Amino acid sequence: MPKRAAIALGRIVSVTVLLSAPTGVVFMILAATGRLGAAMAFGGWAVVSFALAVIVRNHLADLDDLAAWIRSLSLGGEAGPPPGRDNAALAETVASVGGLRRAWQQKSTELAESARRNESLLDNLPDPLLLLDTSRRVVRANLAATRLFGSATPGRDLASFLRDPQVLDAVQAVLGGEKGARECEFSVMVPLERVFLARVERLDGQPSEGGTVLLTLHDLTTIKRMERMRADFVANASHELRTPLAALSGFIETLQGPARDDDEARERFLAIMAEQAGRMGRLVADLLSLSRIELNEHTPPSERVDLGHLLRRAAAALKPLAQARGMDITVEVVDGLPEVLAQPDELAQLFQNLMDNAVKYGRDGTQVEVAATLAGTLPPAAGPALRRGGAIRVAVRDHGEGIAPEHLPRLTERFYRVDTARSRKMGGTGLGLAIVKHIVNRHRGLLTIDSTVGEGTTFTVWLPYAPE
Template sequence: MASLSTPPVGVFLVLALSGDIEAGPALLGATAIVVLTAFLLNPYGADLAQVTRYARDLSNGVETPPPALRTGLTADLLAALGQLRRTWKAHNADLTTLVRFHESLIESLPGPLFLLNRQRRIVRANLAASAIFGRQLQGRDLAAMIRTPALMDATARVLKGGAGADVEVSLRGPTDLDFRAMLEPLRESGPAGTVAVLTLHDITALKRMEQMRADFVANASHELRTPLSALLGFIETLRGPARDDAEARERFLAIMFDQASRMSRLVADLLNLSRIELNEHTRPDGLTALPPVLKRIADGLEIQAGQRSMTIELAMPPDLPMVKGKADELEQIFQNLMDNALKYGRQGGVVRVEARLTDDLPAGLAGRARTAVAVAVRDEGDGIEKEHLPRLTERFFRVDAARSRQLGGTGLGLAIVKHLVNRHRGLLTIDSTIGVGSVFTVYLPADGA
């Protein structure tokens, strides 16, 4: 306002100095001009001050209502500022939507994904990666989680500007996983120095199919050789020396039936185990109440128990929580354990099945669940030597092979139990005391654990 009143005031000053008007009127005129200019421009100055504060609030992200203005010029300025604000908000909304879409896209990828900086540290990881490696991944060195030398070498080359790489990675743990790791450099550096992307594609099922094919041939040929040799021997005898011996024929046919039945059970267990191992890395959905499952198994084994004058006792609280898993697979677990307890327990003894909720978890389960339902199957058998306990769940391992075959065992029951428990992300523990008996305890994560 002072600058606008300066030219008229200067005119009065020149006239007063030249003597054309007296100093008093000149001073009075100059004062009047200054006052009038200030009066006329004051609304504009006030409006501009409000527009300035409004613009400053917007730049700081403060949402305030537009000020009420008194002059048309500043109102036009405010309208232009409002239009700029609306355009900026629409553009910002588009950017936010795009960012959220990209975030959702990354998080929804079925395989683990990592964004890496030049120091090999993780800038970002998606949900699939967190599910396998844990939640606190940002800032960690990739080598702290995946120690495969081939992947580390490929990562070093890519981070130095080399071409992408494709290697196989194996993760060993309660459930072994195999991945195809694909590492690619980014054309331009991203936020937080991101220079490369690593994706893991699960090939566990393919690897297991290859291994199972090899194991099946080796194990089946070994286990089937004995009964097949027996069958061929008896057939040859029946076709030769015992052709007309009715008594020998009946005895041999009974033995042949037992051997053929054994082979049938063996093939059934092998196929069952192969199917379980194929799906072991995938956790089953749904919830199951264990008391009805255990009661149904005990009722089904009542006749078998009676043949050896044995009883099955169930003990479980009425408020036992449900567990995560499939009822038919859980039934298979406890069917095998209770059947073994009846086979190897003392005649006339008791098989005790106890279920309880516990937060005192074994070391192998403590980091994966807070509480679990523990189901212990206790027999009163002869017990098992301590050195044999770690191998009980191996395929075809038997402490007493002759007794196992005599009782109709295939050597696969506990292997099936182990892999089914692993599939349910649980744990199997075995304790045994010579002359007292054995306890097989299955820990399954409780609902909400």
């Protein structure tokens, strides 16, 4: 007989004997007092014991099934229907365990949902985040971290993908028991240079899955670039102002000294001084204009403007400049072009700057072609305002020397010129395209530049229609 069956039988026998003992005593008294024959008394006791054994066996079998059912519930398996449904004595226990099971299932679903939400919260954080154990190995890395360091997978040593000594020192110090958080800056060079602020801190409480130290990286690249641009801007603006100022001071000294009585030199110098003062004036006007447009950039303009009319006026203003070089500006506007929501002075300034460049950098005797049409397909960089309704495209095309591709991404930076000496000689401040870019941004549009060296350049402005 198998051991389990022997144990079960033993339990049935012992419980039956225990339960039938009082009845046995009663039968013994009946036999002793002669009310019942010995054989009858024994037979009666045997019948009662047998009946009890059957009841005990069923009850114990139900109890065993219940124990097996609870065991399989505790192991998290699919336990099937509860046992002993016909057993009134067990029904309440089964119902209570069933209730416990439902409550536990609900709790574990809630916990799983909350863990999933936390997981997705971590993954949606824009900053890379790494959880490390006491031996500096990755326990968990969010999506931003795996995107930054492809190999930041659980189990890897931090030093195998982040080799910056300052960050490793900070992690070591915090793991070594240093109080508070440690911060340091470091750079990642590939694929593009990025600067990060690393923050290392020990997690409070019992570490989950061994995660002891949290390493968060905050991307400082944009802030650093802005800081550098601001510093460059101040340096460039002062330099641009100092050059004509130095020329003015030099001529003033000359006129006060050696050229005091030289009428011819005085006339010549005064003409140069007027030109330099004009240049300073233009520079200050452009700087003011730029800062005013930047200030309003977050409030979109609201006047309805007819582009055809505006483009023809801008072209007319530049005609004398173009004619002086044997050039012509043609303006073609498609019939029924919708209006745009704009600030008319800014929009006029935008197209004047583009036409001015086309005339300045176009070849003598060529044409500048301005064409306004409905935009068919939009460039990939087009924003939501252009995609929402329809868009208009205005192209300003020249036949000049063109611009080499390496300069194109930087053309709209303040003071950026392809040929600084030439631009200055022509009276340029290098702020024209920076102003254009900010006006386009304020109008929720887009500027694209296509150029072929030796053939010419097309600046295209994409603007959203005004709603009906």
